[in-house]
Amino acid sequence: MKVLAIASVGGHWIQLLRLIPAFKGSEVVFVSTKQSFGKMVSNEKFYAIADGNRSDKKGLFKAIMQLRKIFLLEKPNVVITTGAAPGLMAIFIGKLFKAKTIWVDSIANCEELSMSCKIAKKVADHVYTQWPHLADDKVKFKGNVLK
Template sequence: MKVLAIASAGGHWIQLLRLMPAFEDNEVIFISTHKSFSDTVKGHDFFVVPDASRWNKLRLIYMGFVMLKLLLRIKPDVVITTGAAPGLMGILAGKILGARAVWIDSIANVEQISLSGRIALLFADRTYTQWPNLASNKVYFNGNVLS
């Protein structure tokens, strides 16, 4: 199975890396917003997308087009992300192309699912939280990535 793993910088990337054992025996391709992160996933294909947020709508739209172009080239079976904006754009592009999509909300979101996570709920095949109090009939809790 071809797995596309996407995360923005900081804690999102660290949490995604903690999931690597779950990808064992699959072809894994990574996307993030910093070229230097390729050093942490040696032996895997790695692509960089521009960083963006809800505060810069034009850059967010541009990121979406870059992501769609990449996914057309990669053709993943599954898109998995720990957020934020690049992951959301990846899930949207993946769903357009028929991939399964998994959103894992950041452990930093203690009181509510993130804005990107709430949007991902509309598109993702599975959405996970890392806090049991945030679980619902649409959001699953199976433990946390960082302990």
């Protein structure tokens, strides 16, 4: 089983790192938007991609092209992300490559699901919130990754 684990900088990355025990027994390929984060997962493959968002469409397009190349090289079976926009792009690309896709919404989104999560829940195989009151038929609550 090969897992592509992707997150943007900041809390998204920290929360993704908290999920590492769930990847035990799998080959993991990490992706983030900051090259120096590779040092935090030095025993695993790591790729840095461009950062982008709805305000930075050029960066987002560059990230999509980089992710496409990573998917062609690595052929992951599972894609898991804690966000944000580059993770959402990985969910879409993962679906094209027939990978199982998992979105874990950030714990920072305590009042409503993030915009990216609202989109991800339409396409991802599994979607999780870290707040019980935000769960519904498509978005599950199974606890949180930051305590």
